[in-house]
């Protein structure tokens with residue numbers, strides 16, 4: 073276990089952030105020491121990995137915990153156990169190299185393995201929860217290691233049971249039973265058609281490259297333009313509840329969902345009201361994607377939350393739709 077004081081915290085929104093303590097757990101053997109440390113230093117605890125889905129405060133007055141468990145163990149032709157500190161995109165490439173099918177659509181999503189189940193990361197028609205057999209984690213409340221199988225995890229759109237638990241994910245077991253490629257997402261279909269690609273001959277690597285091309289055209293690279301990806305979830309609403317006094321349904325993007333609710337494209341809602349959001353010298357919407365808020369250089373946490381509130385209020389007043397944030401706002 074490594075303990076640092078006044079450590080600076082990595083985050084893709086590039087907020088200059090530090091914490092009272094930063095602890096790195098190198099293996100499960102460190103958990104007794106961690107319990108000891110926390111009992112002697114009671115207070116707030118935050119689990120943080122690569123910091124690509126959080127808006128951090130300038131100072132976190134508590135203990136930040138991260139892991140460096142970076143093993144990838146092949147168990148069988150279908151099963152793999154992976155440590156929480158492994159980088160997600162690295163793992164996608166590893167799966168492609170080792171013929172495990174299914175997560176190539178999730179290529180280039182920033183962040184770590186350990187965070188992937190928390191919001192059930194998803195993109196281009198695929199969600200990570202589909203491939204998770206079990207999640208091994210430390211439960212801070214019960215001070216015990218637990219294993220949840222896939223159904224215990226209660227995966228749904230950008231959500232899981234873990235969002236409401238105080239836990240440190242240590243290892244994930246994946247089960248890959250599929251062999252074909254998932255090409256059914258609209259922007260993948262359009263890319264294939266536009267570029268005259270013969271989809272019957274596509275392999276996993278080529279699909280991952282297509283996904284990367286599409287992503288790079290729309291999403292800013294956080295190492296060049298600090299951001300946390302999509303800032304708002306696509307809301308699920310009753311279609312009759314949408315206020316249409318300023319725009320018509322044809323102006324919106326609407327997908328059917330499993331329930332009686334419809335999923336509304338949050339990016340389009342924001343595009344339609346963005347001219348009414350006052351300019352802020354520290355922060356703005358990304359030119360290619362209205363769902364992405366970018367740090368223009370000097371943004372504080374308050375700049376971000378104020379700006380997000382302005383957008384939420386304007387969308388609510390215009391469409392009677394409540395937007396929900398995707399990243400976690402971490403209180404100081």
Ligand SMILES: Cc1cc2nc3c(=O)[nH]c(=O)nc-3n(C[C@H](O)[C@H](O)[C@H](O)COP(=O)(O)OP(=O)(O)OC[C@H]3O[C@@H](n4cnc5c(N)ncnc54)[C@H](O)[C@@H]3O)c2cc1C
Pocket residue numbers: 084118119120121122123124125126139156181182183184185186187188190191192193194195239240241242291292293294299300301302400
């Ligand atoms: C440019 C960009 C594009 C993105 N595109 C997508 C996308 O297409 N789809 C998508 O779903 N997401 C996307 N994201 C969001 C982000 O990549 C994911 O949420 C990712 O899983 C976050 O990983 P992280 O390691 O950075 O987590 P962090 O930001 O460090 O943490 C995120 C949350 O997970 C918790 N957490 C982290 N590690 C652990 C652990 N080991 N145990 C328990 N809790 C933990 C934290 O407490 C926090 O609540 C994007 C982000 C960016 C910047």
